[in-house]
Amino acid sequence: MATDRTFxxxxxxxxxxxxxxxxxxxRDLAKAINPRLNAMGLPEVSLxxxxxxxxxxxxxxxxxxxxxAVVLSKAAGRxxxxxxxxxxxxxxxxxxxxxxxxxxxxxxxxxxxxxxxxNGDHEPALVQPTDxxxxxxxxxxxxxxxxxxxxxxxxxGDRVAPEYVDMLSEQLAALRRLDDRTGGGAxxxxxxxxxxxxxxxxxxxxxxSAATGNRLLQHAAGTAQLAGWMSFDAGxxxxxxxxxxxxxxxxxxxxxxxxxSNALGMLAYQHAAAGSPPLALRFAHAAVxxxxxxxxxxxxxxxxxxxxxxxxxxxxxGFRRATDRTRRLIELRRxxxxxxxxxxxxxxxxxxxxxxxxxxxxxxxxxxxxLLREAAELLAPIxxxxxxxxxxxxxxxxGIHLVRASIGTRDTETTAHWxxxxxxxxxxxxxxxCRTLLTTVRTKAGKQLRAAGHDDxxxxxxxxxxxx
Numbered sequence: 001m002a003t004d005r006t007f008x009x010x011x012x013x014x015x016x017x018x019x020x021x022x023x024x025x026x027r028d029l030a031k032a033i034n035p036r037l038n039a040m041g042l043p044e045v046s047l048x049x050x051x052x053x054x055x056x057x058x059x060x061x062x063x064x065x066x067x068x069a070v071v072l073s074k075a076a077g078r079x080x081x082x083x084x085x086x087x088x089x090x091x092x093x094x095x096x097x098x099x100x101x102x103x104x105x106x107x108x109x110x111x112x113x114x115x116x117x118x119n120g121d122h123e124p125a126l127v128q129p130t131d132x133x134x135x136x137x138x139x140x141x142x143x144x145x146x147x148x149x150x151x152x153x154x155x156x157g158d159r160v161a162p163e164y165v166d167m168l169s170e171q172l173a174a175l176r177r178l179d180d181r182t183g184g185g186a187x188x189x190x191x192x193x194x195x196x197x198x199x200x201x202x203x204x205x206x207x208x209s210a211a212t213g214n215r216l217l218q219h220a221a222g223t224a225q226l227a228g229w230m231s232f233d234a235g236x237x238x239x240x241x242x243x244x245x246x247x248x249x250x251x252x253x254x255x256x257x258x259x260x261s262n263a264l265g266m267l268a269y270q271h272a273a274a275g276s277p278p279l280a281l282r283f284a285h286a287a288v289x290x291x292x293x294x295x296x297x298x299x300x301x302x303x304x305x306x307x308x309x310x311x312x313x314x315x316x317x318g319f320r321r322a323t324d325r326t327r328r329l330i331e332l333r334r335x336x337x338x339x340x341x342x343x344x345x346x347x348x349x350x351x352x353x354x355x356x357x358x359x360x361x362x363x364x365x366x367x368x369x370x371l372l373r374e375a376a377e378l379l380a381p382i383x384x385x386x387x388x389x390x391x392x393x394x395x396x397x398x399g400i401h402l403v404r405a406s407i408g409t410r411d412t413e414t415t416a417h418w419x420x421x422x423x424x425x426x427x428x429x430x431x432x433x434c435r436t437l438l439t440t441v442r443t444k445a446g447k448q449l450r451a452a453g454h455d456d457x458x459x460x461x462x463x464x465x466x467x468x
Contacts, residue, residue, distance in 0.1 A: 026050025185430025314363030
C-alpha cells in the first residue's frame, strides 16, 4: 500500500535524533511498530519504510505516525510527540487518551465520545501512552458518574423491542466465548467495536421503553468492557484503559455496580501485569469497595483481583487473605449472578493463584522453591484441560506461567513437556499477550533445554511463534 507522503523535503532531524537516543536503526523502528499495527488490524509497514521517513517523508496513516511516537518515547526514555516528529506545529499540551473522560460529564457527552472511538477512524487516540495521574483522576471521576433515571425515548429511528436486546446479549456472550478460545485478535476487536457502535447508535436514535433503554446502557457498558479486555490481550494498553473507563462511565449511568467493580478489577489486573503494583492495588481496592453490596460472586471477582495486586507487590500475606476471601465467596453462587462472570470458578481461582505465586516467588527468594511447587500444582490442571474445554487462551496463558515455574525449579523435563504442549496450541490463538510472554519464556528456557538435549522443544516453539 502507499504508506508515505511528503511533509517536507528536508531530512527529518527530529526522527534521526529520536532513533539515536533509542539506539535503533530505521529498520529496528519498523520492527517495533509492526506488532502494534498487527494487533490493531492495520497493515504492517515495510522494513525499509523508516529510511524514507528519515528523508522527509511521513506515513499517510495518523495511527502509524502516533505509534512511531509511542514506541520511540518508550525506547528513548523521554516523550516524543507525533507533531514534532513529522514536522508539524508542536503542541503545548499533548492530550492523553483519558482527556475526554475527565470531570463531571452528562451522559450525552460520554456517548458522543464513545461513538467517536468506535467509528473506525479513531486509532491514533487509542495508542497514546497513559499518564498515571490523569488515568487515576479519570477513574475517580468515572466511579462518580451520576446514574440516569430510566426514561422512555421516542427517537426518529427504529423501535427497539426487549427481544432485540436479548439478541444483543446473546451476541455479547458469543463474543466472550470467542475471546476465550482465540484471544483478542484484530477481527474480534473489530467486532467488539462494531457491537458497541451499534448499541450507541440505538441509544441515540431508537425508540424504546425506559426499561429497554437501561438494558441498552448495560449492554453498551459490557461491550466496552470486553473491548478493553481484548485490547489488553492484543498488547494495546492505552486502548484497554480507555474502554474500561468508558465501561465504568456507562455502567454508572445505568446504575450497574457489578460492571463498575469488574472494570476496576480489570484495570487492576492490567497494571499488575504491567509491573505497576501501586496502581494495581489502588484499582483493586476500589473494585472491592464498589462490590461490597453486590452479589457474592461479584465480590469474589473483586477480591481475586486484589489478590493478584498484592502478589504483584510481593505481599504474600495480603495475597493469602484476599485469596481465602475469594474462595469463600465463590461458593455462594446465585442464579442471578452477572452472566459476564460465567468463567469465575474454583478452577479459575486456582489458575490465577498459581500465576500470582510464580510472581511472588521472585519477590521472596527464601520461599522460592516452595511457592513455585505450589504454583505448579495449581496451574497444571488448566494448562492441561483449558484448550479442550473452551478456554484455549487461558490454557496457554497459564501453561506459560507453569513453564516459568518449572524453569525456576530447573525441572527441564517438565519445561520441555509444557513447551511442546504450548507449541501445539499457539497457532490457534491470536493473543499478542501470550505470544509476547512465550517469547520471553523461550529466551529464559533456551539454555536449560539445549543443555538437556531438548532442542526439539525449542524448535517446535519457534515454528509455532512464526505462525501468524
